[in-house]
Amino acid sequence: MTDFFRLWGKAALAPLFFAAGLISCPSACAGAPTSPDLEQLQSSAQAHHLEDDQVWLSLLHVEHGKRHIVDNAFFLSDGKFSVREELRATIAALWGKHSQEALCRFPARALWLQEKLRAPALPIEQCPDVNEFLQNASDDHIDLVFAADSLSSPSSFLGHSFLKFSGTNLKGDETSHAVSFYTDTRTKNYPKLIVESFVTGRKGYFALTPYNSNLELYLRGEQRKVWEYHLKLDAFQRRLMVLHTLELKNVQQTYLYVGYNCATVVRFLIQLSGIKGQSPPLWTTPKDVLRTAERAGLIDKVQVHYPDRALVRALSEGMSKRNQTLVLNSVLTGNVEMLGDDPRLLQSALAENSYVQESKRLDPLRAQQNLERLNARLNATGSDSSLSLNPAIDPRKGDGERQISLQAGIDGGLPALRLAWLPASHLITDNNGSSSHETELKLLSGVIEKRGSGRPALRQLTIFGMTTLLPQNALTGGLSGRFSFGMDTQMDAAMHRRHPFVVDGGVGLTKRIMPDIDIYSMIGGGGGLLNFKPYVHANVQIGAVIREIWGMKTVALWTSSLSTMASGVRSNSFEIVQSKRIGKNISMELNYKNTFNANAKNECAFLSVKRRF
Numbered sequence: 001m002t003d004f005f006r007l008w009g010k011a012a013l014a015p016l017f018f019a020a021g022l023i024s025c026p027s028a029c030a031g032a033p034t035s036p037d038l039e040q041l042q043s044s045a046q047a048h049h050l051e052d053d054q055v056w057l058s059l060l061h062v063e064h065g066k067r068h069i070v071d072n073a074f075f076l077s078d079g080k081f082s083v084r085e086e087l088r089a090t091i092a093a094l095w096g097k098h099s100q101e102a103l104c105r106f107p108a109r110a111l112w113l114q115e116k117l118r119a120p121a122l123p124i125e126q127c128p129d130v131n132e133f134l135q136n137a138s139d140d141h142i143d144l145v146f147a148a149d150s151l152s153s154p155s156s157f158l159g160h161s162f163l164k165f166s167g168t169n170l171k172g173d174e175t176s177h178a179v180s181f182y183t184d185t186r187t188k189n190y191p192k193l194i195v196e197s198f199v200t201g202r203k204g205y206f207a208l209t210p211y212n213s214n215l216e217l218y219l220r221g222e223q224r225k226v227w228e229y230h231l232k233l234d235a236f237q238r239r240l241m242v243l244h245t246l247e248l249k250n251v252q253q254t255y256l257y258v259g260y261n262c263a264t265v266v267r268f269l270i271q272l273s274g275i276k277g278q279s280p281p282l283w284t285t286p287k288d289v290l291r292t293a294e295r296a297g298l299i300d301k302v303q304v305h306y307p308d309r310a311l312v313r314a315l316s317e318g319m320s321k322r323n324q325t326l327v328l329n330s331v332l333t334g335n336v337e338m339l340g341d342d343p344r345l346l347q348s349a350l351a352e353n354s355y356v357q358e359s360k361r362l363d364p365l366r367a368q369q370n371l372e373r374l375n376a377r378l379n380a381t382g383s384d385s386s387l388s389l390n391p392a393i394d395p396r397k398g399d400g401e402r403q404i405s406l407q408a409g410i411d412g413g414l415p416a417l418r419l420a421w422l423p424a425s426h427l428i429t430d431n432n433g434s435s436s437h438e439t440e441l442k443l444l445s446g447v448i449e450k451r452g453s454g455r456p457a458l459r460q461l462t463i464f465g466m467t468t469l470l471p472q473n474a475l476t477g478g479l480s481g482r483f484s485f486g487m488d489t490q491m492d493a494a495m496h497r498r499h500p501f502v503v504d505g506g507v508g509l510t511k512r513i514m515p516d517i518d519i520y521s522m523i524g525g526g527g528g529l530l531n532f533k534p535y536v537h538a539n540v541q542i543g544a545v546i547r548e549i550w551g552m553k554t555v556a557l558w559t560s561s562l563s564t565m566a567s568g569v570r571s572n573s574f575e576i577v578q579s580k581r582i583g584k585n586i587s588m589e590l591n592y593k594n595t596f597n598a599n600a601k602n603e604c605a606f607l608s609v610k611r612r613f
Contacts, residue, residue, distance in 0.1 A: 019317045044117055052292035062083055065083075068259075103123075107124045107246055110124055130246060138593060139239060141166045141481055142166075142238050144164075145162050150222055157424070157425070158425055159287065177310040178208070197256070206251065208249075209449070228304075231293065233273055237272060263285055308351055309476050314436070319348070321474055331352050331370055336373050346377055350374050353374065361519075370610065399612045408606065408607055411606075412603070420447045420448075426439070431587075438510075440466060445461075447460040459499065464486070465476060465483070467481070485504070492565060493569040501529045505525070507522060517547075536564055540560050553579045554579075558573070559573045571595060574593070576593075577589055588610070590607055
């Protein structure tokens with residue numbers, strides 16, 4: 001992995017116009033700055049309680065007295081770490097006899113302390129790395145960027161957040177670059193990747209790369225939507241963020257999804273604006289950063305980039321299958337005249353033309369001809385060709401990504417109480433209005449149950465589980481699927497409860513028969529381990545999801561399965577869940593499940609109250 005600067009330097013980025021006054025260069029630039037009274041500066045910092053300032057804490061990546069960065073090279077103080085001692089050590093290093101080394105290591109600390117203490121100006125621009133950065137980046141604008149969640153990469157299950165620096169250089173050229181923290185997920189050892197991402201950690205990388213390359217990867221390579229949120233920042237705040245990225249470039253840091261991740265870094269960066277930081281429960285997610293910026297009033301406008309596939313789906317939403325087929329045939333045959341002058345059909349054909357070309361199902365020459373003819377026909381209609389976006393899709397608007405629920409009911413004829421938790425992220429039964437289709441993601445979720453006079457016991461622990469119900473579309477296709485592994489409660493042939501470690505998966509199709517009703521079917525199977533004895537299973541599922549008025553939702557599922565754990569006896573189950581929102585992040589659910597075979601059955605029903613946060 002190349003380092004931060006070399007990766008950036010290879011991009012042939014345009015130079016930045018370095019605005020005068022932000023890092024001033026008086027006569028001190030000709031030599032060493034005038035040595036001030038260090039004790040006076042340190043006393044002034046203490047008198048103004050700078051060690052408790054949100055910006056200072058964010059520069060150190062510290063909250064609740066805990067430092068997130070473990071690399072000792074990132075700190076100047078000796079002995080037991082404290083924000084006060086680090087402040088005193090930084091002042092002593094920056095305005096001491098040998099300040100240049102500390103200055104080049106910590107230019108953002110220098111800029112901020114110089115402004116807060118009104119201390120003698122330091123020649124920050126004389127540092128080679130700083131000079132290189134300032135010659136090759138622009139901070140006229142800073143955007144908070146969110147790339148939609150991707151279930152193909154453990155580090156992006158809940159999306160990815162990073163910053164975009166952009167502006168115009170002296171030559172009038174537009175420049176834009178992405179600043180992010182990530183881990184390399186290119187491996188075929190998927191279980192190892194998940195364990196390292198969520199438990200042990202993986203090597204992390206700070207990188208500055210051309211923004212358009214990142215955008216192309218998300219839109220074309222991974223078919224993910226991208227939101228750009230422009231931040232309202234003044235020139236000093238923008239420069240401080242830029243310089244702090246330099247301070248991070250050589251930091252040796254472990255990427256841990258449930259600890260220090262991409263969103264953690266971005267949150268500390270935007271807190272350099274002086275907003276009051278609020279540490280989310282458990283860990284920071286990309287959507288947490290969006291909501292932090294929104295609550296602080298930092299966001300003034302948003303731009304959404306749709307990948308071809310998502311754009312086709314958005315435009316064809318509610319379109320009849322006949323019209324979807326018409327659009328597809330017009331693109332593949334080049335007979336765009338069959339679409340007439342309907343602007344929506346023409347827009348859908350434009351998006352489909354790009355999508356099938358990207359999928360290598362259309363000759364580039366035919367695609368270019370389609371593009372020219374479709375644009376000509378669309379322009380001739382004189383219609384507004386812009387795409388109206390549903391504001392509910394904005395990831396800022398969704399519910400919390402963590403939840404806990406209390407459940408009371410009857411299980412197998414005995415009274416039962418359950419405590420369920422989900423650190424991340426959501427269930428099919430939740431209100432998933434911020435997504436264009438139904439999904440479920442469970443990370444480290446669990447259930448503790450007390451049944452009858454028995455003792456409370458762990459009955460479910462899902463290490464990882466995902467379900468996606470992508471409605472079939474004539475223009476884009478679309479498969480649905482599920483995959484999970486962890487400890488679960490299953491019934492044997494006599495309907496006795498067993499608690500094996502299970503790996504399960506399935507694939508199928510979903511059809512949106514009405515705007516608020518999806519039906520789906522899947523075929524799947526897997527295996528498990530019970531008392532150190534392996535077993536296998538196969539199953540077929542048919543389900544429905546109904547999104548109702550007044551914040552209600554119904555999910556029904558019928559499953560037929562065969563399992564060697566149940567001696568090969570076929571069992572069936574029917575489950576229905578009715579949920580109702582009763583507050584912004586509070587909902588109630590009524591769950592009924594009947595599991596049966598030819599010889600026995602087990603019924604359970606629970607009423608639960610759920611809190612998302």
